[in-house]
Amino acid sequence: MFKFLKEVVGGSGTGLKDLPYNIGEAYPSAWGSWVHHRGTNKDDGSPVSIFSLTGSTAQDGHLAAGRNGVKRLRTVRHPNILSFLHSTEVETYDGGSPKVTIYIVTEPVMPLTDKIRELGLEGTQRDEYYAWGLHQVAKAVSFLNNDCKLVHGNVCMASVVVTQTLDWKLHAFDVLSEFDGNNETSSTSMLQYAWLVGAQYKPMELVKSDWAAIKKSPPWSIDSWGMGCLIYEIFSGTRLGKTEELRNTGSIPKSLLPDYQRLLSSMPSRRLNTSKLIENSEYFQNKLVDTIHFMEILSLKDSVEKDTFFRKLPNLAEQLPRPIVLKKLLPLLASALEFGSAAAPALTALLKMGSWLSAEEFRVKVLPTIVKLYASNDRSIRVALLQHIDQYGESLTAQIVDEQVYPHVATGFSDTSAFLRELTLKSMLTLAPKLSQRTISGSLLKYLSKLQVDEEPAIRTNTTILLGNIATYLNDGTRKRVLINAFTARALRDTFPPARAAGIMALCATSSYYDITEVATRILPNVVVLTIDPDSDVRAKAFQAVDQFLQIAKNYYQKTNVAEGAAAAGMGSSSVPENAGLLGWAMSSLTLKGKPSDHHAPVASATTSTRTQTTSSASSETPSTVPVRVSSSTDFAEQPAPPSPTSTDGWGELENGIDEEHEDDKDGWGDLEPLEESKPAPALANIQAAQRRPVTQPVAQTKLASNSRSKSTPKLNEDDELWGSIAAPAPKTSKPLNLKPNATDDDDPWAAIAAPAPTTKVKPLAAGRGRGAKPAALKLGAQRINRTSSSGM
Structure with missing residues (x-):
């Protein structure tokens, strides 16, 4: 009859080798003669429970009852009944005498007594958990x-086990039998293994073997008595020793006491049906039971009920027993989200519960659900995920982010909702460090390039901020190609003041990634313009940035000056005092009314002044007249890192666009000569020669200034190469100068520096000092002052 359960193996104790489970340590308690072992699956190592029962002969009554229990457990399935996995019988020989052992493999469980001791709950939380457990056992008995129409026959604390999710489940089906009150001949088969049940757990009619009374009683009468015994053992904390102890009701909760007394009624027909206990007992109406019950029937609730429940759940979870929340509610919530029955607010509760877990448990129990949710098309779920990404982002591995999360998140960059685009952008601050260089260059930067020209100003601003924050995760080539273009060509020219401020801050934050040439030719010229920005915050940040980048230039100068110190000493000239004097002269030429003794030959400072004026003019308006063409050996618009023709991140096209824009706007930067065409050595010698000459001849300087103001605009073009070489930021890359051996007033290389013609229309300054609106006019205030000074000399 039970051949399908048997796997009889001959030999001396080798039968267990065929069992696909490893038998581990035994628990100290189990029902009846069974031994409860911990175990694992040999294939995947998953935990299981293994129950073993050993008999001396195959006809042992305990073995017969055990086989009945295996049969019943295998065929009866219910959420609150222990789940059956595998069973077998093994015959072994011990000292020449045969022994038969039955093994039952089930889901991993723990005896109820051990679990209660382990949890150590007290007060209200203990009562709530006991209510939930008794509620589950009552449902199993009612089923x-x-x-x-079955009778368990031995409901007690030993017949209840607890799963890993803290659910109580009924087992020990050895005595289980059918109830047939109409069949008089069934007395011999009904509860034929009742002799295994202790007398203290038997109702009076079963103790007396009054089968007639039993048959006339309702099917639940015996098991209702057992439920009363279980309630007593749970709240008293001890095993029932004798039936009279059931009268001690001091430990029974008052809300449960009336039902407890009805379960233990001396008249079988008046005992409370367990189904009525579940429906009507006041004791089962508490927050824990209601919360778990709602989660179990979540699919039957409408959207309004779900939304209301999940919004209250985060606060409610703090009031419930923490172990039950983490081991029972959390898996239910994760499953509901994964299969779509939970609303988006449930994610907030999931992450709050997950924050109570250890890092390892969080990765095992919560992260898989979150990763799966990214594939959801529900926009509210995506918004909730991105809003709380800071709570779980650090737990995501680089591989998961690059392969499973980012492909779904990237769809939000082009979403029609500006709110979702912004959330997607902000999430990159957490996800970008975990992305591969291929993903960053081939995908992320493309989206950021588009977002920098988004219609929403806040998104444009945040894109600039993000680029500054993730710059450290870009490789050198990408940084050279992207950062300056993104910050100077777009952010600093944005119409939204916070976007311009963000561009300045991003440049400052990434200053360590720029070489001195980029600082001098691309960053400083663009930042200086913003020192006259209409927005005060932008101006303040611009001045800070100018100071920072000038300090970088000074540090570079000091380093290079050490190497050039010997050569400078041999020429009898030092660049530091000369540059300081020239800067003072350039300022005096605009503020003083012709004091020849205060004037010095302008070189670098005049260049800086000219470039600043040109940039400011280009930013304010497009000149209507032909601008003065100022050539230099450094092309500001074409000075970024070598372009990448194979670039696909959207920034290569930006570089070309910048050049074209400069040419169209005629802002003075497009006509500059490229740096790469110059030869360093001759230029350095020529520059130094030009620097030495005017400094030692103060009278000639005054004459030089006078001549320079009388030169026309076409004459400036003849000195383009001279001016460009002097303006070169690094002497080693300057273009050779074509200085004539005998410098006259008309051919003096400094003539174009003193007072270049204005490139845009500006309002005239105060009388006697300012320049007129027409750049081609010769009668300028500065010229009159200088001519007076010359005549005075």
């Missing part, structure tokens, strides 16, 4: 009695 057996009312639906299956």
Whole structure:
């Protein structure tokens, strides 16, 4: 009859080798003669429970009852009944005498007594958990009695086990039998293994073997008595020793006491049906039971009920027993989200519960659900995920982010909702460090390039901020190609003041990634313009940035000056005092009314002044007249890192666009000669020669200034190469100068520096000092002052 359960193996104790489970340590308690072992699956190592029962002969009554229990457990399935996995019988020989052992493999469980001791709950939380457990056992007993017409026969604390999710489950089906009150001949088969049940757990009619009374009683009468015994053992904390102890009700909760007394009624027909206990007992109406019950029937609730429940759940979870929340509610919530029955607010509760877990448990129990949710098309779920990414982003591995999360997140960059685009952008601050260089260059930067020209100013601003924050995760080539273009060509020219301020801050934050040439030719010229920005915050940040980048230039100068110190000493000239004097002269030429003794030959400072004026003019308006063409050996618009023709991140096209824009706007930067065409050595010698000459001849300087103001605009073009070489930021890359051996007033290389013609229309300054609106006019205030000074000399 039970051949399908048997796997009889001959030999001396080798039968267990065929069992696909490893038997581990035994628990100290189990029901009846069974031994409860911990175990694992040999294939995947997953935990299981293994129950073993050993008999001396195959006809042992305990073995017969055990086989009945295996049969019943295998065929009866219910959420609150222990789940059956595998069973076998093994015959072994011990000292020449045969022994038969039955093994039952089930889901991993722990005896109820051990679990209660382990949890150590007290007060209200203990009562709530006991209510939930008794509620589950009552449902299992009601299912057996009312639906299956079966009698368990021994409901007690030993017959209840607890799963890893802290659910209580009924087992120990050895005594289980059918209830047939109409069949008089069934007395011999009904509860034929009742002799295994202790007398203290038997109702009076079963103790007396009054089968007539039992048959006339309802099917639940015996098991209702057992439920009363279980309630007593749970709240008293001790095993029932004798039936009289059931009268001690001091430990029973007052809300449960009336039902407890009805369960233990001396008249079988008046005992409370367990189904009525579940429906009507006041004791089962508490927050824990209601919360778990709602989660179990979540699919039957409408959207309004779900939304209301999940918004209250984060606060409610703090009031419930923490172990039950983490081991029971959290898996239910994760499953509901994964299969779509939970609303977006449930994610907030999931992450709050997950924050109570250890890092390892969080990765195992919560992260898989979150990763799966990224594939959801529900926009509210995506918004909730991105809003809380800071709570779980650090737990995501680089591989998961690059392969499973980012492909779904990237769809938000082009979403029609500006709110979702901004959330997607902000999430990159957490995800970008975990992305591969291929993903960053081939995908992320493309989206950021588009977002920098988004219609929403806040998105444009945040894109600039993000680029500054993730710059450290870009490789050198990408940084050279992207950062300056993104910050100077777009952010600094944005119409939204916070976007311009963000561009300045991003440049400052990434200053360590720029070489001195980029600082001098691309960054400083663009930042200086913003020192006259209409927005005060932008101006303040611009001045800070100018100071920072000038300090970088000074540090570079000091380093290079050490190497050039010997050569400078041999020429009898030092660049530091000369540059300081020239800067003072350039300022005096605009503020003083012709004091020849205060004037010095302008070189670098005049160049800086000219470039600043040109940039400011280009930013304010497009000149209507032909601008003065100022050539230099450094092309500001074409000075970024070598372009990448194979670039696909959207920034290569930006570089070309910048050049074209400069040419169209005629802002003075497009006509500059490229740096790469110059030869360093001759230029350095020529520059130094030009620097030495005017400094030692103060009278000639005054004459030089006078001549320079009388030169026309076409004459400036003849000195383009001279001016460009002097303006070169690094002497080693300057273009050779074509200085004539005998410098006259008309051919003096400094003539174009003193007072270049204005490139845009500006309002005239105060009388006697300012320049007129027409750049081609010769009668300028500065010229009159200088001519007076010359005549005075």
